[in-house]
Amino acid sequence: MRRPSVVVVGGGALGMEVASGCLQAGCSVTLVSDAPPLTRQLGGFLSGVFVAAATRRGLRLVSGTRARIADSGSGPRVVLADGTELEAELIVSAIGDEPNVSWLAGTGLLVGGELRVDSRGRVRPDIVAAGDVASIPARQGTGRVPLWISAIEQAKAAALGLLLGDRAPALDFQPYFWTEAFGVSLKSVGFTPVEGIPGYWEPGADEESMLVRWENRDGTGTAAALNYRIPVPKLRRLANTGPAVQVAV
Numbered sequence: 001m002r003r004p005s006v007v008v009v010g011g012g013a014l015g016m017e018v019a020s021g022c023l024q025a026g027c028s029v030t031l032v033s034d035a036p037p038l039t040r041q042l043g044g045f046l047s048g049v050f051v052a053a054a055t056r057r058g059l060r061l062v063s064g065t066r067a068r069i070a071d072s073g074s075g076p077r078v079v080l081a082d083g084t085e086l087e088a089e090l091i092v093s094a095i096g097d098e099p100n101v102s103w104l105a106g107t108g109l110l111v112g113g114e115l116r117v118d119s120r121g122r123v124r125p126d127i128v129a130a131g132d133v134a135s136i137p138a139r140q141g142t143g144r145v146p147l148w149i150s151a152i153e154q155a156k157a158a159a160l161g162l163l164l165g166d167r168a169p170a171l172d173f174q175p176y177f178w179t180e181a182f183g184v185s186l187k188s189v190g191f192t193p194v195e196g197i198p199g200y201w202e203p204g205a206d207e208e209s210m211l212v213r214w215e216n217r218d219g220t221g222t223a224a225a226l227n228y229r230i231p232v233p234k235l236r237r238l239a240n241t242g243p244a245v246q247v248a249v
């Protein structure tokens, strides 16, 4: 089996999952990320867990620099900000997505280029939007939450918003996220990125296994299970009510 050398550009969940899969398949893998992988999405603590597992398993990490692609005829190369060139047989871009809103240009529905909805999914009383394209109001500010459970919850809220108007229940979305890379399986409930170290920490069956919780500044909680088997409703309870309700596994 051929095992091409790989450069992955982008240290979000997708970039890390792709890099992990390629490494597991026996490829030599370099990941380039402008910030430490997963910091923006999850915060420094959880990023550190994944980065430690990744480097232990042989990932070459180039962090703190932006990359661009150059091709002078001999094939594409990844070029770093300082001019360093990285060659690879396979280059994977995982630098994020942009919502397709260009078809709405000139309709007056966009605010600053965004499709903003209220807590009932309404752009205006007779138009709703849901999913990755929509910027939704949440406790931590207005923004897109490009996750499929968010899309489902938004769609339900938007349908009711269209039918019932202000009588529809407002969306009170609590993020649920999972990813698996470099032997670390993460499930998290609550807003991320989380700041600092967790206030609650319960070790699991082995060194890489733990259940943790942060009390966020806005009074909400975020709970994360790392290589720790726990049903999502229990993880949700831990996020919402804290460790006083001890979780039994």
Ligand SMILES: Cc1cc2nc3c(=O)[nH]c(=O)nc-3n(C[C@H](O)[C@H](O)[C@H](O)COP(=O)(O)OP(=O)(O)OC[C@H]3O[C@@H](n4cnc5c(N)ncnc54)[C@H](O)[C@@H]3O)c2cc1C
Binding pocket: 014, 100, 103, 130, 131, 132, 133, 145, 146, 147, 148, 149, 151, 178
């Ligand atoms: C590689 C990848 C991996 C992911 N992994 C996860 C994961 O593990 N967990 C998770 O929660 N989320 C994950 N996501 C995010 C998840 O897929 C999205 O949050 C979810 O699909 C959003 O649903 P949506 O209906 O809003 O948008 P989409 O699923 O993107 O559907 C939008 C549809 O609209 C179509 N469209 C766009 N513009 C127009 C137009 N002008 N006219 C007609 N049709 C149009 C598109 O072609 C598309 O079919 C992943 C995304 C990607 C790309």
